[in-house]
Amino acid sequence: xxxxxxxxxxxxxxxxxxxxxxxxxxxxxxxxxxxxxxxxxxxxxxxxxxxxxxxxxxxxxxxxxxxxxxxxxxxxxxxxxxxxxxxxxxxxxxxxxxxxxxxxxxxx
Amino acid sequence: xxxxxxxxxxxxxxxxxxxxxxxxxxxxxxxxxxxxxxxxxxxxxxxxxxxxxxxxxxxxxxxxxxxxxxxxxxxxxxxxxxxxxxxxxxxxxxxxxxxxxxxxxxxxxxxxxxxxxxx
Numbered sequence: 290x291x292x293x294x295x296x297x298x299x300x301x302x303x304x305x306x307x308x309x310x311x312x313x314x315x316x317x318x319x320x321x322x323x324x325x326x327x328x329x330x331x332x333x334x335x336x337x338x339x340x341x342x343x344x345x346x347x348x349x350x351x352x353x354x355x356x357x358x359x360x361x362x363x364x365x366x367x368x369x370x371x372x373x374x375x376x377x378x379x380x381x382x383x384x385x386x387x388x389x390x391x392x393x394x395x396x397x
Numbered sequence: 398x399x400x401x402x403x404x405x406x407x408x409x410x411x412x413x414x415x416x417x418x419x420x421x422x423x424x425x426x427x428x429x430x431x432x433x434x435x436x437x438x439x440x441x442x443x444x445x446x447x448x449x450x451x452x453x454x455x456x457x458x459x460x461x462x463x464x465x466x467x468x469x470x471x472x473x474x475x476x477x478x479x480x481x482x483x484x485x486x487x488x489x490x491x492x493x494x495x496x497x498x499x500x501x502x503x504x505x506x507x508x509x510x511x512x513x514x515x516x
Contacts, residue, residue: 324502326442333492333509334442339502346504377442381501385456387432389442 291316291380293390301396308365310393312378317358319382325354325363328392329374337376338363365395373397399423401493401507408513414481417510419493426474427451430496432503433467433478435489447496448476483514 292315302308312323321341326334336345338354341361351366365372378390404418419431433445446457448467455467466479476493491510494503 322501324500326503328442333506334494334503335506336497336502336504339497339500339504343500345502379442379502381503385444385447386458387444387447387501389434389444391441 290386291318291382291388293378293380293388295376295378295390295393297393298391299394299396302368304368304370304397306368308363308368308372308395310363310365310376310378310395312356312361312363312390314359314361314380318361318380321357322381323354323356323361324379324381326377326379327372327374328377334377368397370397399495399505401495401505403491403493403507403510406511406513408515409483411483411485411514411516413483413514414479415483415512416477416479417491417493417512419476419478419507421474421476421495424495426469426471429498431467431469431476432494432496434492434494434503436492436509437486437489440489445491446478450476480512483512485514488512488514 294313296311323341325338328334342354353364355362375392377392381387400422402420427450432447446467448455450469469476493507495505497504
């Protein structure tokens with residue numbers, strides 16, 4: 290099973306600043322099949338980035354994904370108030386289990 | 398539009414079973430695998446299971462083997478998740494989530510179903 294470790298646990302930033310969230314895997318993520326989800330309180334997660342780099346439908350271009358192998362990152366440039374929430378990385382390689390990181394809380 | 402509509406909250410005693418439904422609409426039901434994910438209070442997301450709605454093939458998280466059963470009804474485009482022998486630690490919000498055709502990511506999520514296990 291691939292274990293994903295996210296850092297930092299909490300990130301407190303101001304509107305307009307840049308946020309960089311990290312996700313490290315215990316072994317190479319096959320096919321760079323890594324996604325990022327945003328979850329606001331009381332809501333279901335929302336897909337933000339898939340296949341490491343690709344923005345999901347409706348996601349603004351201030352969100353970008355990067356990385357390969359075992360190290361991945363989500364960058365949000367020019368934070369907006371609606372970007373707050375908990376962000377989870379997830380790997381969805383060839384076969385289950387499809388593991389999630391423990392999350393990074395982004396406070397604006 | 399694409400929707401996953403889950404059944405309502407449940408309260409169960411330890412040892413009981415719960416069955417949650419996820420009714421899909423807005424897309425060809427058999428084209429997309431469906432996952433179940435749960436989230437204990439204040440905790441992160443944990444993958445539970447996947448089903449291929451076309452053939453019914455399933456795969457379960459190892460820690461739930463023997464207690465979880467995921468099924469589907471193609472006539473109503475609905476996926477079900479049943480968890481038996483409930484324990485306190487099964488208290489969580491349970492989500493169904495559709496697997497994207499474009500990638501393997503989870504592109505559409507249900508609204509979640511709260512299950513409370515309490516004596």
